Amino acid sequence: MVKEITNSCLGLLYEEIYNAHLERNDVLFWRRLLKLSEEVGELSEAYLFTTANNNYKNKTYHDVREELADLVVMALDLSATRLPGEEHLTNEEFEQLQLNTVKRKLAKWQTKK
Structure with missing residues (x-):
């Protein structure tokens, strides 16, 4: 049951991401690849501050979840690009x-x- 729900949700998520960004080409690919790297950095920062003793940026696990979502969106968007x-x-x-x-x-x- 969980697997069916997950498969269904992932399919819908992929479709939403694919439809949200219609211009995919190898010229823009490198820019989106750099954006993916930026999202990895933001996720790392959110996690490090959330778990740090001195969380002066006041990051929370909500911030970690938000950055995970950004990372997933970028990764799935990149995967929807046809490569040469x-x-x-x-x-x-x-x-x-x-x-x-x-x-x-x-x-x-x-x-x-």
């Missing part, structure tokens, strides 16, 4: 490529437990 050599793929083929790539990476993670 993928332009000829149909939408179905591109979706299958993405799914196969994620499955392969998850299988790799599972072997490292």
Whole structure:
């Protein structure tokens, strides 16, 4: 049941992100990649301050959750970009490529437990 809900929610999330940013190309890819790096830094900062003894920026776990969301949005947006050599793929083929790539990476993670 949880897996079905998660799959459904992730699909809807991906669709929302994909539809929110219609201009994807390799010219803008590097800028969005830099933005992803910025989001990693902001997430790290939020977590470090939240867990620090001297949290002078008054960060909370709510800030951590917000930065996680920014990171996920940027990562999924980048994954929706067709890279050089993928332009000829149909939408179905591109979706299958993405799914196969994620499955392969998850299988790799599972072997490292």
